[in-house]
Amino acid sequence: MKKTLLATGLMAAILSSQVQASDINFSGYGSIRGGLLVNDDITPQYFGYDDKVDFKNESLFALQAKAHLNDKWNATIVLQARGEEDFKVEARWAYLNYQLSPETTLTFGRFALPYFRNSDTQDIGYSHNYSRLPTSIYLGEEYDIIEGIRVMHSTFIGDGDITFKGSYGSFSGEVSGFGFELDNILQASVDYTYEWFSVFAGVLSADASVDNQASFNGGLSAALGPFGYSVDNGMALNPGGVAVYDMENLYADDDSAFYWSTGFTIDYENWLLNAEYAAYDIDDSFVEETKVMYVSLGYRFDKAVVSFVHQDYDTSFGYEQASSADPFINAFIVGTTDSIYRPDAYDAQGIHLRYDADEGIAYKLEFTVINNDLADESASLVTFGVDFIY
Amino acid sequence: MNLFKTMFATILLVASFTSLADISVIINTANADSFDNQKIKRIYLGKIKAFSNGDKVNVLTLEDSAPETELFRQSALKKSNSQFKSYWSKLAFTGKGTPPTEVSNSAEMINAIKADSSSIGFIDSSAVTGDVKVIATF
Numbered sequence: 001m002k003k004t005l006l007a008t009g010l011m012a013a014i015l016s017s018q019v020q021a022s023d024i025n026f027s028g029y030g031s032i033r034g035g036l037l038v039n040d041d042i043t044p045q046y047f048g049y050d051d052k053v054d055f056k057n058e059s060l061f062a063l064q065a066k067a068h069l070n071d072k073w074n075a076t077i078v079l080q081a082r083g084e085e086d087f088k089v090e091a092r093w094a095y096l097n098y099q100l101s102p103e104t105t106l107t108f109g110r111f112a113l114p115y116f117r118n119s120d121t122q123d124i125g126y127s128h129n130y131s132r133l134p135t136s137i138y139l140g141e142e143y144d145i146i147e148g149i150r151v152m153h154s155t156f157i158g159d160g161d162i163t164f165k166g167s168y169g170s171f172s173g174e175v176s177g178f179g180f181e182l183d184n185i186l187q188a189s190v191d192y193t194y195e196w197f198s199v200f201a202g203v204l205s206a207d208a209s210v211d212n213q214a215s216f217n218g219g220l221s222a223a224l225g226p227f228g229y230s231v232d233n234g235m236a237l238n239p240g241g242v243a244v245y246d247m248e249n250l251y252a253d254d255d256s257a258f259y260w261s262t263g264f265t266i267d268y269e270n271w272l273l274n275a276e277y278a279a280y281d282i283d284d285s286f287v288e289e290t291k292v293m294y295v296s297l298g299y300r301f302d303k304a305v306v307s308f309v310h311q312d313y314d315t316s317f318g319y320e321q322a323s324s325a326d327p328f329i330n331a332f333i334v335g336t337t338d339s340i341y342r343p344d345a346y347d348a349q350g351i352h353l354r355y356d357a358d359e360g361i362a363y364k365l366e367f368t369v370i371n372n373d374l375a376d377e378s379a380s381l382v383t384f385g386v387d388f389i390y
Numbered sequence: 391m392n393l394f395k396t397m398f399a400t401i402l403l404v405a406s407f408t409s410l411a412d413i414s415v416i417i418n419t420a421n422a423d424s425f426d427n428q429k430i431k432r433i434y435l436g437k438i439k440a441f442s443n444g445d446k447v448n449v450l451t452l453e454d455s456a457p458e459t460e461l462f463r464q465s466a467l468k469k470s471n472s473q474f475k476s477y478w479s480k481l482a483f484t485g486k487g488t489p490p491t492e493v494s495n496s497a498e499m500i501n502a503i504k505a506d507s508s509s510i511g512f513i514d515s516s517a518v519t520g521d522v523k524v525i526a527t528f
Contacts (some may be wrong), residue, residue, distance in 0.1 A: 029483060064483055071446060076485060097485050104438035107485050120484045154437065154484065161430070161437055200502045289432045303472070356472035389479050 012173065019238055025066045031125040033058040033364070033385030039378070046346075046379045047135055048084070056083035058385070059130060060123060072099050080123065092123070092145060107150040112168055116201045116261045116278055119144055125387030129272070129305040129353045131366035136311035137261075137278055143171040143182055160194035167200075179211030182257065196268045200276075201261070206284045208257040216286070216336070223332050236329055245324035250333065252285035272298035272307065281316075286333075288341050289316040291357050298352035305354040309368075312347040339381045345373040350381075362387045405464035413462045415513040416499070416522040420505040425525040431467055433510060435477065436487035441508060450502055450511035458496075462512045465528040 034055040048057040062080040069075060078093035093107030112120035121127045122138045132138070148169015155162055167187040173180060217231040228239025234246035263276030274296045281289035291314050298307035299369030302308060322333040351367030357363050366383045415430055417423075423441045433437040433447055440446050450501035452459045453508050454471055463474045481487040493499050504521045518524055 005492075025488070028480060029480060068490070078483065093483075093485070095485060097437075102438070102446070105485070111485065121480045124464075124479050124483055127476050150485075156432075156437075161432075284518065356470075360475060363471065389475060 010301045023068050025065075025068075026063065027390060028061070029061040029124045029126055029387075029389045030061040031059055031385055031387045033125075033131065033383055035366075035381060036133075037188050037385030038380045038382055046372075047132075047368075047381060049381055051381070058383070060121065061087070064093075073097065090289040103155055104151065104153045107152070110145060110147050110159045111150055111167075112144055112164055113146045113148075113169070113171075113185065113187060114202065114205075115144065115204055115259055115280075117189075117191070117202070117276055121200075124389070125364065125385070126360070126362055126389045129298060129307050129354045130296075130309065131364045133383065134276075134296070134309055134311040136292040136294050136313040136346075136348070137276055140212070142173050142175055143180065146171045146182070146185060146224075148185065157192070160192055162193075163190070163191045175210075178215075179209075181209040181211075183209075183254070190334060197264070197266055199262075199264045201223050202259075203261075204257075204259040206257045207254045208285075208287075209254050210252040210285075213247070213251050214246060217244035219245075219336060220332055223335070224328055227328065229278075229328065236324070236326075238326055238329075244326040245329045249284060249321045249323060250286045250336075252282050252287060255282050255285045257282045257287075270300040272296070272299075272305070284321070286321060286337060286340065288337060289318065290314070291316060303356045307352045307354075309350045309352060310347070311350075314373075315341045316344050317341070342374045343372070347371050347373070360389045392493065394465070396442060412515050413458055413465070413512050413528045414518050414524045415448065415510065415512045415516065415526040415528070416503055416524055417460075417510050418503055419521070420507045420522045426528060430510075430526055434463075434467055436481050436489075439487070445508040448506055448509040449490040450493055450499060450509055452496075452499065452512070453492055455496075458512065458514050462528060466512075466526075506517065 032055065034053055035049045035057070036053045037049055037051050038297070060080060060082045062078055063075060064078045066076040074097045076093060076095055076097065077091055077281045079089050080092040081087040081089045089335045091110065093111050095107050095111050098106040098108070100106055112118050118128070118133055118136050118138065121138065122133045124165065125132070134152040140358070146165055146169040149164065150167040153164045165188070167185065169185050171182040171185065183206065185204065185206040187202070187204040188202065192198060220229065220231055220236060230237050231247060234247045234249060238244045257281040259278065261276065261278035263274070266273040268286055275294065277293040279289060281287060292312065294309060294311035296307050296309040298305055319334055319337060322330040324330050348368050348370040350366055353365040355363040364383070364385050364387055366381070368381045370379045370381060417526050421441065425442065429438060433449060438447065443460040460471055463469050463471060467474060469477065478489040482489050493502055493511070499511045500519055500521055503511050513528060
């Protein structure tokens with residue numbers, strides 16, 4: 001409701017009679033991509049594809065309307081329709097920008113939160129040389145978009161330039177069918193660029209709540225109930241009725257979430273080298289620390305870029321939440337943690353081709369082998385598509 | 391032998407013609423700011439948004455398909471058209487800047503620069519008139 005009001009308000013501001021039609025600038029981006037897993041002896045989906053050709057999963061269209069209200073203020077809305085969501089139109093971005101000085105910009109409204117270096121451009125296929133930004137880091141989650149304030153400041157240091165970004169805001173929505181809330185999101189990052197080299201570092205903290213307590217309570221009762229265990233008032237009780245575990249250790253209930261990430265880019269004599277690393281966790285909860293990375297080496301020909309990408313998604317499995325004195329409770333927690341996180345770990349190696357066919361049009365082709373750690377199996381993904389801007 | 395001579399002469403002619411066709415970066419004659427190649431590059435990459443006197447820069451470009459545009463981007467910015475557009479797509483769709491405004495030909499570029507003291511543009515050097523000030527050639 002909040003975001004609908006915000007989007008409607010901005011749309012009204014953009015289309016209001018105060019702004020001449022000539023001051024509104026329309027532009028946009030999009031992708032049409034098809035793909036499939038070519039080895040059909042495996043059942044799961046990877047990157048949203050299975051063994052049948054699919055054109056919906058990664059296709060999207062976006063239209064941006066930007067109104068210059070005056071020298072200092074502009075209002076922007078980005079309407080995006082994703083195939084994955086049946087091309088339902090969503091106000092992906094809706095914000096007011098205020099140019100405090102030529103170096104400093106304030107943004108108010110709804111925008112993509114830079115959890116990682118390229119989080120805010122991950123939907124724009126044309127902006128990079130891959131079919132999609134490596135999914136180990138760029139998962140494309142609901143909570144990538146928040147409502148809040150962003151401040152951006154750029155300045156020069158010798159021949160290089162440096163950009164600071166800071167954001168404050170919140171997210172409230174649903175992730176994997178459970179209610180999910182991020183409050184007091186504080187994000188800060190710094191990006192330094194010198195001619196052919198750039199380096200990035202960022203941190204983010206927030207209070208995270210996941211509304212899945214009932215499923216932990218139910219899981220514990222189902223697994224250990226037959227042995228006389230129960231959950232009462234947020235405490236796990238052993239067969240003797242003694243409280244042996246505070247379920248708060250498992251719940252994510254206003255617990256502290258922390259992200260950090262770093263990366264660099266080299267673009268030298270047509271050679272392209274990129275790497276990013278990130279780790280994130282929600283303290284005192286069922287969430288295990290996730291550690292993700294990718295490294296990519298590419299070469300730019302006249303109109304084509306070929307990139308080799310290696311990516312890895314892993315979880316720490318520290319089991320700090322298995323802190324009960326009761327071994328059965330701990331076994332349940334370890335088992336639950338494994339069932340949540342073990343299937344996710346994978347690494348993948350892929351070759352991506354970008355071919356700039358025409359102004360604003362890039363063809364993309366990809367072949368990626370995904371190795372699932374738990375299932376000990378590999379899937380081969382082929383995708384082909386067009387990324388465009390206008 | 392004659393054929394060889396003709397070929398050689400043609401190659402020379404083409405080569406010299408190519409090297410002569412250069413690009414002039416132009417501003418309003420009233421603009422007293424100082425420029426170097428790095429400043430021009432920063433302006434076209436959206437890293438500098440105002441002149442030294444504080445006026446917001448109005449950045450102009452010829453169309454993507456114009457040979458001058460490609461030559462300017464390649465020599466002044468070290469970017470092909472598609473690299474330039476990829477770069478700007480990251481800024482334009484994330485509230486970090488507005489890409490240069492397109493004008494359709496040299497005459498329009500000169501008129502636009504003449505009319506706006508805070509504008510910057512580029513044209514083929516052969517099209518330069520006394521109405522604008524040249525600050526660099528590529």
